[in-house]
Amino acid sequence: MSRISDPMPDSAANHGVNEDDLDPTVKLRGPGVGSRRIFLFGASIFATAYAAWLMADVLGADQLTVMEMVVIAFFTINFAWISVSFFTGIVGIFLRGFGLDAITLKRLKPIARKGSLRSRNVVVIPVYNEDPDRVFAGLRASYESLVATGEIDAFDFFVLSDTRDPDIWIAEEVAWAKACADLKARGKIFFRRRAENTERKSGNLKEFCETYATHYDHMIVFDADSVMSGEAMVNMAYLMENNPDAGIIQSPPQPTGRQTLFARILQFISRVHGPTMSAGLSFWCMGSSNYWGHNAIIRVQAFIDCCGLPVLSGKPPMGGHILSHDFVEAAFMRKAGWRCWLIPQLEGSWEELPPNLIDYAIRDRRWCQGNMQHARLLFAPGFRPLSRLHFFMGVMSFGSSPLWLLLLLSSTIATLQNTQLTYSFFPSQFTMFPQWPVDRSFEMLVLLVFTIGMLVVPKIISILMVCLGRDRKKYGGVMVLASGVLETLYSALQAPIMMMLHAQFVFSVLTGNQVGWDAQERDDTGVPFKAALKTHRTIIVIGLIWGAVALFVDTAFFWWLSPILAGLVLAPWLTHWSSSLAIGRAARRMKLFVTPEETESPEELATLARLTAEAPDEDVKDGLLRLIEDPFANALHSALLPARKPDRRTQIEIGIIYEKLSRLGVESLTKDEKLKILSWPVKPLDQIMAGKKDENAKMPANSS
Template sequence: MDVVTAARPGEVTAPDHRAAARPLPATPPENRLIMPVQSFRSWKDEDRRRPVAPRAWKTPWLKRLLVFGGGLALTAYGAWEMYNVVSVSRTTSLQYVLLVLFTVNFSWIALAFTSAVLGFFGLLFDRTRPVHVDSLQHRTVVVMPIYNESTARTFAALAAIRESVEATGLGSHFDYFIVSDTTNPDVWIAEERAFLALRERLGPEARVYYRHRPKNHHRKAGNIADFVTRWGGHYEHMVVLDADSLMTGTCIVRLAAAMEADPDAGIIQSLPLIINRNTFFARLQQFAARVYGPVIATGLAMWSGRDGNYWGHNAIIRTKAFADHCGLPDLKGKPPFGGHVLSHDFVEAALIRRAGWSVYMLPDLTGSYEESPPSLIDVSVRDRRWCQGNLQHSRIIGAKGFVAPTRQHFATGIMGYLASPLWLMQLVVGILIVLQVSYARPEYFTQEFTLFPVWPRFDPERALNLFALTMAILLAPKLFGLLLTLFNGKLRRAGGGAIRLIVSALIEVLFSAFFAPIMMLIQSGSVFQILLGRDTGWNPQRRDDGSIPLKDIIRRHRMHTLLGLVTGISAFLIATSLFAWMSPTIVGLVLAIPLSWASGQLAIGLWLKRRKLLYTPEEGDPPAVALRANALQAEFAAAGYDDADGLRALHAEPALREAHEAMLPEAPPRRRGEIEADRAVAQAKLVDAETIDDAAIWLKPKERMVVLHDRALVALLASLPAERPAT
């Protein structure tokens, strides 16, 4: 068979008959970019580039005035009403504390409300039409970082994306790069087998590449940085994915065209919608993201303008600008607040914007998708990492040179997690005030003359009105999204019809209210752990549908249930009005265990799906790229790569072993007399092993990784017989 060697990405030379025995390289020749480490402490304004097209660089001052001015006005009104609620008579210190906590929490939802109002009217009167792209000038690479993922899922998604891009007729402008940080030896070999099978399937001109990094230094940010510094010089732009990302070819081509048409664009973010989810909790998230998400994202995009944010995936980036300005420094100190930047995407957007490049979102660009964790516990695991990353931004928000909207994005992320402990504190202070009202002795002699004793009291009518206002502001963005879906005939029909959409929205609101206090306690616990100095680490995310063992659910939520019972009984004994006020929180906590169990149940989700409840337009009219990815995933899963033992596969397939060795980087020379303990142990076990089964049983995961990284040890592994010799 003729072997075709790639001279550079996108170019193919004539067949090389002399190299017929040499496998095609897994990566193209390196074309390096320098990625200097940036400083948060020093910056000169003269270093900021000047826009090439300044007339297109319009700051949406009026929209920002509406959002932030309106949010401030609402907050002032809410604070004044709360002051009137607690100042009926003598105001205690606890009531002032309650006023402050309420004002902070209310400001958070008021800002979200005004931004949603802007997004609602922006979508209501939107008249933009998709632009057909028939030509591109530059090269773009689609980069998928993976970390201990299912190869059937990730390689099927990449293959489907490539097919969709090829169908646009502009496929020659795109390359595809899978950059692996996998630390599981069996998954690593599965990735190599899947890559080789995919390349054989697509042919030598597919321009699909694969690289495994020996050390996952700085995690995903380091993974992308390694790619940029080694191969980034080949490409004007890169589309960065997540392992669960899926994008249509039309979406990717339009992103590339938008980048080419805007010489000042540094990052252009698409709005990923959640698809392919079937568990109960995941379907709640999928429905909410599809129906309410566009309103929120459009409002954010409208007031942010060119000072937008980056969510780390499903976006296109100008590669040279990213290399020049997005080298992340390590923060002084130890994790959780020190060390490498965990939530790198916000920081990369801030740095590239500081340098004079624009960052913005195209929320009306369709064809961008992702998936979500399948259960409440899975979400909380991911959320713990996000919490640490966002709180870490408190050390970055004051960096020199950042524009004000960038600092607002950081503040929003930080407040997203501080809101939970603040809400918890507000509930605790409210309980203490009720106790004070119920059991405090009246003060007969005050500084002012009065004929009656003075108790700390509330204005119940104002309190009820303020509660109604708070709930209206909180639920309004969901109502806006539902109305827009109902107004759009195509979306309404694809979502199951008006009645089902309304029922689905009611289900989502009800169960979101039940899940909210559980997440409040989980997030509050995460914040307190981080403040105590506990690092989260970085565990691979569980993406498949599936339930969690009941004993693990009980262990995780038993304290939540106990707290709900104690709070409910105490509130009822103190005052029935307090019990009624806290009933949504109490019910959510008392039912934490069954709610968490139900969240991961596939049967519940599928039952709702069959009745077209929590049904999204993408389920009624599935995107072709999703159908193709699902079909390819079934084919790739049938190959069994994810279920195989990596060492045995490498031993049984000489071609795989040869390709594996070819993909290994050159090992750094070892110093004479220096002995690496793990390598010495692995080598000793291989020497003692009589068969490949012995080696597979004896070698621990860390030792397996040592073997797989060492050509000499791989050769020693290959020399082992498959079976014990007959005696």
């Protein structure tokens, strides 16, 4: 793919499409793009300025020290961050409350398609060491749903494997063949494995685009855990056909499928509050929305022309290949004049969450490394202002945590300094009248309520809207309110833990430490208490020391800080209990943290659950042994390999490995040795045994 195409104006993106063939009822256009952003950012700036003035008035009532100035600076930066989120949520609540489309501002209506699809579409599923049973269960559920729409002829599926585990590799091939046979989908579902895993997922898609994608108009990108309804996929393709200047259309995927308490809480609040935030984001982003890397449809030629990622100068983690590629690809799309849309009403799009806080943090650690690279693109030439804002928001999604931590630490230091000061009633020798200390307790209370309100009010209103709405039975009926209260309490305790972890991640990236990009944990895995204690022991020590200092400094300050300290000290218990599958299932029986996907399961998720339950409950078999013993799997594997011949050196290396295999068995081979053999047609059992007999025949008669 080329690096960056020449920019073109938005109006030039029709590419010869006949306007008479377009459906005007699904045109992605809306009034007042500039005024929307002026309102949102103007309100955010005004609220931030007021909060900063209030903080300065509180701290500067008597004397404003240097440390108090630092507190004001950190507070202002953090408050600006949360105020944008607050007003986005408020706009989303308004749109949902009045049933308005976030883009057109007209009454929200379902997409009514006229005629069949004219485009060629492909669903691509990049995988890396994932559970093949889960990957192909999701594919089959989506495929069957697509068949039910009658539009299956407009779609193909590609599984793009970057797997480096030899056993999973062979299991993927067998699962692909079984899916093709069961669904009668030969020539519709394809499998391709890359020999070299360069640039991770973005490199996987790049290689696909360079070899296969030119046969298609659009591609829908899945993650390994993605599931989409056929209606959602057809609607996305229909929108792309009728909006020829659209480069990306993103659906808001809903998390589902996990049963641990941690995952259930996140699934609940995402289902309740997520549509609010999606509507608000779509309202002010309009055609400059972001791309989240999956559950989205992309115009293939536009992606090929302008989404080749640069390699950043310097060494990883801040240099090298860009890890969080999705934000950057959306920015390149906008740079070239294509529009990127977030469509909140595109339902039927699902994904899965990590099952516990530790796995959630591991995923965040990878994302942190990728998002921090975006800081280097903030001032790169040619990007649109909103693309730069998305880069900044990506950085701040992790950078805000160390800033909050610095704010709290500087507040502690400032309080300590103030307790050590003896107030001077006559600060100047020329002052005839004393200056009395000013009590700002009321202003401090106002500031505290104002800040907490900005954080939680949109979420509370979203919960109340569901509680008072007609669909509350889908969320557990009268227990919705209890679920909302418990989620708020849990979030308050979890927030300081994530603050400390994210601060650690940012520090780790900035000091040059990088992490691998392994497969996400996709089972309902709990966290033993010892493991949670080991992970959070530093956080506990910090919380205890910090609490002791705060109590020594000022009792009132200690109680003000107590919600933060409680989260830190209780971290291992919170992580352990929230990862419990038993507690999660008990909550489900009590109708706590219920989502509509549980009360009225869509056909796609029901199919996914059935196929997952039918999968054998065993580890992936040894792939090489499977090929040696199973002629069908062996022939299948050979047919999927590229047609080529090994050079002389490779032949010698393979021969040595086969000799080791024949003498010592499969268990003696290393992972790399298995990958070396599997990269070429594998000898069947009779040939290997024949080679072993030849070796025995050559041995001296007296050898043992």
